[in-house]
Amino acid sequence: MMAAAIELLSTAPLSAALKQRALQQNIVVTDFSFISVQPVLSEQLLAEICALASQSISAVFTSVHGVNAVADILKTAPDNWNIYCIGHSTKAAVTAFWGDKVIVSTAEYGLDLAHNIIAIDREYPVGRLVFFAGNIRGNDLPDTLVQNYVAFTEYTVYETILQPQVFNKAFNGIMFYSSSAVDSFFKVNTIKEDTVCFAIGTSTAATIKKYCSNDIVISTFTTKENVLDTAIDYFK
Structure with a gap:
């Protein structure tokens, strides 16, 4: 019997190819633009x-x-x-x-x-x-x-421009790519204690800490692809 899929939320759009990469590791990614420019x-x-x-x-x-x-x-x-x-x-x-x-x-x-x-x-x-x-x-x-x-x-x-969106679903992990996206997400959402936050950099991680005490994993490089790869490696 196949294990239940890991559920990730991306706070910015990801390409179909990146979401497919995650799916191959039994990780389902939901994405939403929490900011617009x-x-x-x-x-x-x-x-x-x-x-x-x-x-x-x-x-x-x-x-x-x-x-x-x-x-x-x-x-x-x-x-x-x-x-x-x-x-x-x-x-x-x-x-x-x-x-x-x-x-x-x-x-x-x-x-x-x-x-x-x-x-x-x-x-x-x-x-x-x-x-x-x-x-x-x-x-x-x-x-x-x-x-x-x-x-x-x-x-x-x-x-x-912040674009908050309520997500009532519990995710295993949430990927953040900017401090603005963090502010936008937490404006209308809270997360469970065991949800892991993935940050694109140190400034983004520092902003996450203002809202919760959850585990934060910072990607090695400041790209969406590397944030996703960091999350995939974490849940392997």
């Missing part, structure tokens, strides 16, 4: 971003949404930008639009990226530093830059 399209922002296209700047991206918002505005990649970004999905989005030669430094987390920027700036000034962020973003990178006297300009190029 919308670009900021004010005339002032569009004008300022377009003006930056002709300037030599050092651009900082900590999410794929920031990259996509700027790329959608510019249409054509500026050839005089140096880019500092988070790895994996964000780096892939930068590479798709600019190519990989413009990337000066990457890191797994915003705090590490800030330290990279500081170290580089002390050896060779990075010039005008521009941080493209969302309306809800982590403080590690900007606060660390400020504390180390590295000046930057910040543009809010996208907005994160």
Whole structure:
């Protein structure tokens, strides 16, 4: 007799291929978008971003949404930008639009990226530093830059909107990919004591701890695929 399937909730959509990968391990994934992202399209922002296209700047991206918002505005990649970004999905989005030669430094987390920027700036000034962020973003990178006297300009190029949804079903595990998704989920849900939380990174894990004392497993890499693989390995 086959054991009962493990039930996972993903707080963001997963591809059919990833859900099939889980199903092959007798793990059923339910997914729902607990947040939505919308670009900021004010005339002032569009004008300022377009003006930056002709300037030599050092651009900082900590999410794929920031990259996509700027790329959608510019249409054509500026050839005089140096880019500092988070790895994996964000780096892939930068590479798709600019190519990989413009990337000066990457890191797994915003705090590490800030330290990279500081170290580089002390050896060779990075010039005008521009941080493209969302309306809800982590403080590690900007606060660390400020504390180390590295000046930057910040543009809010996208907005994160919470989309809470009640789930009365008990899941064996829940996968979280951002602090915003954690806030959205726990706004209308509670979880059983034995439900395992899987976090895409340390900031997301810290937000989960605000709502519960459940076990939290942090993925090795900051990708949806790795979060799922972490959950699959946990329940094997």
